[in-house]
Amino acid sequence: MSDTHEAGQLEMLPGLRASVASGRARRGEAEQRRREAEAPAEVDPVARVLVDVPLAHLDRPFDYLVPASMAETALPGVRVKVRFAGQDVDGFVVARAAESDHPGRLSPLRRVISPERVLTPAVERLTGLVAARYAGARADVLRLAVPPRHASVEKAPPAQAVPGSPPDPDAAARLWRGHDGAEGFLARLADGGNPRAVWQCLPGVDWTELVAQAVAMAVASGRGAVVCAPDHRDVTRLGAALDRVLGSGQHVVLTADQGPAKRYAAFLAALRGTVKVVVGTRSAAFAPVRDLGLVVIWDDGDDLHGEPRAPYPHTREVLLTRAEVEGTAALVGGLARTVEGEYLVRTDWARPLTPPRAAVRQQLRVDVVSDGEQARGARVPGPAVKLVRQALQEGPVLVQTPRAGYVPHLACDRCRTPARCRACRGPLRLVAPTSPPSCGWCGAEAPDWACAECGGRGLRAPVLGRDRTAEELGRMFPGHVVRTSGGDRVLAEVGEDADLVVATPGAEPVARRGFAAVLLLDTWLGPGRPELRSDEEVVRRWLNASALVRPGGRVVAVGDPASALLQTVVRWDPAGFAARELEERAGAHLSPAVRMATVTGAPEAVEEALALVEMPEVVEVLGPVPVEGRGEDPDEVRMVLRVPRHSGPALSGALLAMQRLRSARRLAAVRVQVDPHVL
Incomplete structure (x- = not known):
């Protein structure tokens, strides 16, 4: 075939595509006319459909006519295709009714996608309650609840139930x-x-x-x-x-x-x-x-x-x-x-x-070793080194360090000012022992960095990451294998010969017989951060790591023995810690003692949104404050609303009504979160 002929065929492709699309549109219009001409179902000819449109002001069921040919398949819970705002959209039938409150003529269902009733009444009710609780659109919750259809799986013969083992109450x-x-x-x-x-x-x-x-x-x-x-x-x-x-x-x-x-x-x-x-x-x-x-x-x-x-x-x-x-x-x-x-x-x-x-005392023992030796350059104090050396004779040892990477943060070695990138003000870091400093946000290298405060060019590492920790421990305990777990290299399980495992929080593997010892490093790094759950989170991480020790094993935390958070782990008293934390939050009017919500967006959008909210009788409005953190719009602000817990449904309802007004008027979007996990 000649090149000229091929070029001519390529020129014809756009016209062919347009012709095919036009043909499909005509067939769709013909099918729609046929549906409209078809008689409605004799019993319950009205289907109430939740359409898959994530706009707050359209978050309600719409009535459609059930053609007689779909009377047996368009049942509550099935997926359907309907005509909405001039387009074919997916939806779920949630009910069938004898008549509709809509005064005009109802559009017929386009088709039943599948007769499988994937939205059960219990889950349908649950999605409505969750959407109302979090001031969100039902369509967004339905996407979480019902996975996309896979036709070949649905058409395959269903698996047969097999008998299981009888329960053993003893x-x-x-x-x-x-x-x-x-x-x-x-x-x-x-x-x-x-x-x-x-x-x-x-x-x-x-x-x-x-x-x-x-x-x-x-x-x-x-x-x-x-x-x-x-x-x-x-x-x-x-x-x-x-x-x-x-x-x-x-x-x-x-x-x-x-x-x-x-x-x-x-x-x-x-x-x-x-x-x-x-x-x-x-x-x-x-x-x-x-x-x-x-x-x-x-x-x-x-x-x-x-x-x-x-x-x-x-x-x-x-x-x-x-x-x-x-x-x-x-x-x-x-x-x-x-x-x-x-x-x-x-x-x-x-x-x-x-x-x-x-029973807890029989399982493990937790000790705290003072981190005072860090001032003299010893990151792992002598007693901790001795414990690890002894434990390595019995089995693997887990070392938890709170930061990933090599050296995740750098500072001036003269005035201790954090080192920042000239381009985006992100923190400088080291990713390898031979690499120049680079930005943790934009990745730009800074080989000629100089401190903006004192002009010094020397850098120090106030925080060491997982990889640098593994490097140090390898030199400290020669002859033992050191493995790391975290990031994109997470170990699920280790055997009895794994020796040293250095892991970040949440990435700790399970040892088959338990770890002979667990070492918690840099415990000073997590507590005291200006976040709602910082103390609760570090206690949870320490407890989760410590519990991986084998019965009768030792846990050593390097930190301040007077720390109340470390003493929670020493005494193994998470219930007491949670009780004290709850009392403090109740006194400060924080969740869960109260119901909270945040409204985040551009300053003008947030102000406009709050003007549309009909607040509950008792409400505290805090802010606006700039939103800080990597990846956020630097111009965004956040408002915090809090009410007594019994007024929580009223606050969610008010925010949902505000979202519907904003959606109907096509105003600038804001992000609403009810009881955010992180504040």
Whole structure:
């Protein structure tokens, strides 16, 4: 074929594409006319449809006519295609009715995408409550609750349910024996009751086995369960424990990173009743489990439980709302106790399940070694070095350091002023021992940096990262392998010959027989930051790392022995810490003692938005204050609104009404967050 002929064909392509598009449009219009001419269904000819349009002022069901040909398939819960604002959009049928309040002529449904009723009545109600709670659009919550359709998976023959292993009440009682109140909790679960508990797990035990046994008690009563964990490593461990306790094929995993086919297959298995147990991350909180009897969340203080997309719901609040709506048991567990968990106990919504202090003392011992030697250049004091050397003779040792990278921050060695990038004012860092200083924000190198305060050119490292820590420990303990875990290199598990493992918080692997010792470095770095949850977060991280030690092992924290936060770990008293933190927050009028919300955006947009809010009778308005932090618009401001907790629904309703007005008037967008996890 000649080049001239090929060029001519290419010139014809745009016309061909336009012709094909025009033909499709004509066929669509013809199909629409046919639908309009078709007689409506004889019974309940009106379908109420939630359209997939994330505009606040359109966040309500719209009425459509059900053609007779769709009378048997356009049932509540199915996906449909409808005509909306001149376009074909997706939606969910939420109800069928005999007549409509709409005075005009109703448009017919375009088509039923699938007869599968993917939106169950319980989940439909839950999404409405979550959207109202967080002042968001229902369409955004539905995207979290119902995964996209995968046609080939849906059309495949459904899997058959397989019999599982019978529950073992004696095994459950034996594993939970180290927790006061657990016996009654499990007994009520097995009898079909709905107990609610805040669980502080005994360190050194396999928490996944305890969760699996609690789920087994719910399954024994003929009900299902939903279990949510922070990340895929925890989900994998939970899945293995459920297989051991319930038997293979008794649960499915539901996470956002599974891929469309696997995620939809797991969703359908729960929807169709093939399995009664779903374990996963945030998205699993909405899983359509039949006869739900128990909801479980592990480590509810982990920020991974907070949804990063609007309307920013937290997994714990979704599950607790579901427990209220569907009348289920609830288990909020972790090695630490969050302030929200303490609030549930304080208000008698839940009962505590805690290990006796004597049982904790048998599991581990925590000591604090003064960091005074750091002033003389010793980052790891002598007693800590001695402990690590002794522990390495018995098994692997975990070292937790709070910063990733090599040297994440630099400062002038003369006046201690933080070193900043000339281009964007970001912090300078070292990524490798032979690399020049570079910006942690924009990546620009600064080989000729000079201090803006004193003119000095020398740099020092006030904070050392994970990689530099591993380098130092390798020189300190020659002959031992040093491995790192964090960032994009997270270890799930290590064996008995792993030697030294240096990990950042949240990336600590599990040792098969537990770590012989755990060393907590740079404990001065986290506390005292001007953030709502800074102290709560560092205590949670220390407890989670310390609990990985084997029974009878040692934990050493390098820091100030007088630190109240370190003493919480020494005494292993997360409940006492949470109680004190709750008292302080109540005195300062902070969440969860009050209901809070933030409105963030351009100054003019925020001012305009608040002018549209009909505030509750009692409200405090704080701000505006500039929004600080990398990646934020430097011109953005934030307003904080807070009301007494009983006025929380009124505040959410007012903010939702404001969002609808702004959407209808096409005003500049603002970001609304109710009870933000980070303030």
